[in-house]
Amino acid sequence: MALLPIIYAPDNRLKLKCQEVHEIDESVCKLMDDMLETMYAAPGIGLSAPQVGDNRRILVCDVAREKEAPNPMKMVNPIVVWSSDEIFVAEEGCLSLPKHFAEVKRPKEIRVKYIDETGNNQEVAADGLLAACIQHEIDHLDGILFVDYLSPLKRNIILRKMKKLKRLKEAA
Ligand SMILES: [Zn+2]
Incomplete structure (x- = not known):
């Protein structure tokens, strides 16, 4: 496994619509393993996937708390097939916008269809975090x-700070 460099916003590679995956091959499995390692290390x-410069519809997540057993999830071509009317407000952050957090409203419960790393179709219910x-x-x-869910004012403050951070990193 390998740690992958994470792309920071603002970056055009984070604004693209990603492509569906048609075959679960070794490159997909390796990418998901590397993404998990990168996510845990962060x-x-x-x-x-777009956060590590790959334009395929792939994500990984693990919301287990520190003292709980890890619960990694790997999803290819995930689609929300149902979402609740009930709303959940969470303070969100993003590895592409380090140190910035804001409350975002989303449906509290969803059902998601996706393909797993063995190529099988899966459907999972999720709520809350x-x-x-x-x-x-x-x-x-x-x-x-x-x-993108925040007011233009709040969004621009964060993106301006990110631009400054990126300039400092490039100069270092
Ligand atoms: Zn993110």
């Missing part, structure tokens, strides 16, 4: 960041 609870995490990661596959 540390984070979710990571999508897991539902928010999966919706956040699926958004990435459509080029949407959590800051």
Whole structure:
């Protein structure tokens, strides 16, 4: 396994609509393993392929708490097939926007269809934090960041700070 460099916003590669995966081959399995390792090292609870520069509809997540057993999930071509009217508000962050957090409203419960690493179709129900995490990661596959849900004012403050951070990193 290998740690992958995470792309920071603003970056055009985070604004693309990702491509469906047609075959679960070794490259898909390796990418998901590397994404999980990268996510745990960050540390984070979710990571999508475009955040590591891959334009395929793939995400990984694990919302287990520190003292719980790890519960990694790997999803290819995930689709929300049902979502509740009830709303859940969570403070979200993003490995592509480090140190920035904001409240985002999303459906509290969802059902998601996806393909697993063995090529089988799966359907899973999620609520609360897991539902928010999966919706956040699926958004990435459509080029949407959590800051896109904020007011233009709040979004611009965060993106300006990110631009500054990136300039400092490049200069270092
Ligand atoms: Zn994110």
